[in-house]
Amino acid sequence: MPEYLLTINTGSSSVKFAVYSFEPDAPPAPCWQGSIDRLLPSPKNAGGTTKNVFEQLLEWISAHLSINDIVAVGHRMVHGGPRCHSATWLDNEKLDYLTSCIPLAPNHLPSQLELIWRFLEKLPDIPQAGCFDTAFHAGLPRVASLLPIPRAIQGDQLRRYGFHGLSYAYLMEELQLVAGTAAANGKVILAHLGNGASMAAVRQGKSLDTSMSLTPAAGLVMGTRTGDVDPGLLLYLLRQRHMTVEQLDRMVTWESGLLGVSETSSDMRDLLKRRETDVRAAEAVDLFCYQARKLLGAYAAAMGGLDTVVFSGGIGEHAPEVRRLICQQLEFFGIKLDNAKNLANAGVISAADAKVKVRVIPTNEEIMIAREVKQLLTADRKN
Numbered sequence: 001m002p003e004y005l006l007t008i009n010t011g012s013s014s015v016k017f018a019v020y021s022f023e024p025d026a027p028p029a030p031c032w033q034g035s036i037d038r039l040l041p042s043p044k045n046a047g048g049t050t051k052n053v054f055e056q057l058l059e060w061i062s063a064h065l066s067i068n069d070i071v072a073v074g075h076r077m078v079h080g081g082p083r084c085h086s087a088t089w090l091d092n093e094k095l096d097y098l099t100s101c102i103p104l105a106p107n108h109l110p111s112q113l114e115l116i117w118r119f120l121e122k123l124p125d126i127p128q129a130g131c132f133d134t135a136f137h138a139g140l141p142r143v144a145s146l147l148p149i150p151r152a153i154q155g156d157q158l159r160r161y162g163f164h165g166l167s168y169a170y171l172m173e174e175l176q177l178v179a180g181t182a183a184a185n186g187k188v189i190l191a192h193l194g195n196g197a198s199m200a201a202v203r204q205g206k207s208l209d210t211s212m213s214l215t216p217a218a219g220l221v222m223g224t225r226t227g228d229v230d231p232g233l234l235l236y237l238l239r240q241r242h243m244t245v246e247q248l249d250r251m252v253t254w255e256s257g258l259l260g261v262s263e264t265s266s267d268m269r270d271l272l273k274r275r276e277t278d279v280r281a282a283e284a285v286d287l288f289c290y291q292a293r294k295l296l297g298a299y300a301a302a303m304g305g306l307d308t309v310v311f312s313g314g315i316g317e318h319a320p321e322v323r324r325l326i327c328q329q330l331e332f333f334g335i336k337l338d339n340a341k342n343l344a345n346a347g348v349i350s351a352a353d354a355k356v357k358v359r360v361i362p363t364n365e366e367i368m369i370a371r372e373v374k375q376l377l378t379a380d381r382k383n
């Protein structure tokens with residue numbers, strides 16, 4: 001009887017799922033994949049959305065295979081807190097622990113956990129595994145993970161964790177395949193630009209720094225998240241505007257970023273269409289690209305140079321105009337795009353004479369999940 005793995009990548013604006021073959025002596029091969037995108041994120045509709053997603057998912061599975069042929073489900077877990085650094089089966093104790101981590105990733109963990117509970121309720125015999133976005137950054141140098149707050153408050157739990165790790169791990173493997181070992185071991189900036197957006201500075205294959213921090217609200221401006229803001233602004237809003245903590249949380253997580261600035265949409269496709277006629281959309285796009293450009297400079301400085309930039313994620317893979325705006329004026333440190341290649345979303349979009357290679361690599365978090373779950377299953381079956 002054939003055996004399959006189901007992978008589920010719940011992002012902040014989409015759920016991407018895929019079924020892979022599971023054979024002990026072969027790498028997981030993709031059989032079917034699907035996605036539900038433009039899920040409007042909001043704290044109020046998270047539960048309803050997840051119920052809907054679960055039902056659509058079951059329908060989608062039964063259209064392709066018998067549910068009994070699925071031997072394990074792997075879920076992307078955005079946050080593993082201070083304890084979870086590698087893929088693991090999700091038993092009640094792990095799920096309780098991850099539930100306690102919700103405040104560290106309030107955009108993602110509630111819907112990720114709810115989907116797991118629905119699976120456990122409906123299909124209790126299929127083991128569920130968690131694969132962590134934070135794992136790729138687990139070895140961040142101390143200087144990058146340390147927060148500038150009193151040590152007594154910081155403890156072991158409060159530090160920069162970093163996210164989009166399944167994506168970054170995949171991009172580094174692909175970079176090695178398409179560009180070779182020397183390029184993969186060089187000074188690389190990975191830009192995962194989706195509804196959530198982050199960058200990572202990677203040298204010798206190791207994460208040296210990344211823009212998201214304790215939570216995925218930090219760093220670049222995003223679909224609905226602020227990214228980095230002046231901590232004084234938050235205090236000002238608490239004191240002078242008398243915002244409650246809940247109002248502040250909603251503002252930072254759900255009402256800011258591209259949506260807050262444009263006042264119309266968190267979706268880059270909409271903003272690119274509207275920016276000729278709506279100055280708010282134009283400003284949102286400009287802000288996004290300006291911040292990304294500044295961070296490229298910062299990470300090149302942090303690494304003492306730059307060999308490769310990789311664009312990925314929904315925006316990074318599909319929006320040439322955003323890549324053009326990010327890379328403009330960077331010729332002084334070797335970044336220069338080839339316009340035609342950029343417009344074609346080609347694999348290499350830098351000009352032939354540019355010092356820095358700029359690449360577009362479609363990410364695949366699902367295959368990383370499938371590989372990690374296969375390892376867990378294989379280890380179990382050996383015992």
Ligand SMILES: Nc1ncnc2c1ncn2[C@@H]1O[C@H](COP(=O)(O)OP(=O)(O)O)[C@@H](O)[C@H]1O
Binds near residue numbers: 012196267313314319
């Ligand atoms: N063709 C496109 N042009 C511009 N932006 C796009 C395009 N396709 C997708 N996007 C953008 O990608 C973002 C979603 O990215 P994705 O990585 O799928 O999100 P998630 O964070 O949910 O994983 C949205 O802002 C969407 O507008």
Ligand SMILES: CC(=O)OP(=O)(O)O
Binds near residue numbers: 010011012133163196
């Ligand atoms: C961590 C994060 O923001 O993930 P996503 O881009 O999938 O929302």
Ligand SMILES: [Mg+2]
Binds near residue numbers: 011012194
């Ligand atoms: Mg994503």
